[in-house]
């Protein structure tokens with residue numbers, strides 16, 4: 001799953017260009033019985049299985065050991081690892097968490113990230129207590145395994161690492177980066193049946209285009225995610241008269 005998910009687009013290019021090193025540790029490779037068992041029954045009974053403790057623990061320790069060896073061999077400037085268990089009970093993921101983690105991974109002494117993907121009913125609580133630094137959730141729903149959740153994190157962080165996107169500023173324009181949703185986008189052709197491109201985007205007037213884009217971003221956020229706009233309005237460093245008048249204009253046009 002991880003190989004598949006990392007073999008396309010931005011992620012695959014970042015790996016090829018060594019902007020990101022992605023290693024997979026399969027607990028099954030650390031199981032010692034002949035069936036390579038990775039699940040076990042929960043104490044107290046009930047439906048479902050849990051991930052077996054020993055293979056998972058060994059896989060996590062192997063990931064930590066590899067990171068430590070890379071530091072010792074000075075193959076990387078990293079000197080720390082953060083172990084994150086992907087869990088629906090974890091801290092809900094947002095863009096700010098990805099930005100913060102990407103910054104740590106791009107720092108002079110970067111932090112390696114170990115993501116634990118659970119299966120079955122999850123993992124033994126004692127592994128969380130002894131080996132996990134944080135728990136992150138990708139949303140209030142339950143997946144059958146943590147691999148896709150882990151890949152959401154890997155993808156979201158990778159595109160924020162310096163040099164990964166063609167233009168480092170392009171991520172800055174995305175939804176949530178500045179607290180707003182992104183503005184609408186158009187490409188050729190200029191006309192599709194009776195649908196046209198807004199005139200301002202064809203005007204060549206860069207100031208007017210910037211103003212229109214900001215107005216649309218504010219307006220969209222007001223329509224779709226009013227709570228984000230409310231948070232911005234209560235933060236003097238992020239809200240000003242210009243934004244207020246663009247919002248008023250958008251609201252009047254929307255009427």
Ligand SMILES: C[S@@+](CC[C@H](N)C(=O)[O-])C[C@H]1O[C@@H](n2cnc3c(N)ncnc32)[C@H](O)[C@@H]1O
Pocket residue numbers: 085086087088089116117118119120121122123136137138139140141142143144145146147149
């Ligand atoms: C079926 S889930 C276990 C759910 C667990 N019994 C609970 O209700 O909290 C199996 C694994 O999928 C992953 N997972 C499921 N939903 C997730 C989410 N929203 N965010 C992150 N990981 C998730 C976790 O790694 C979890 O251990």
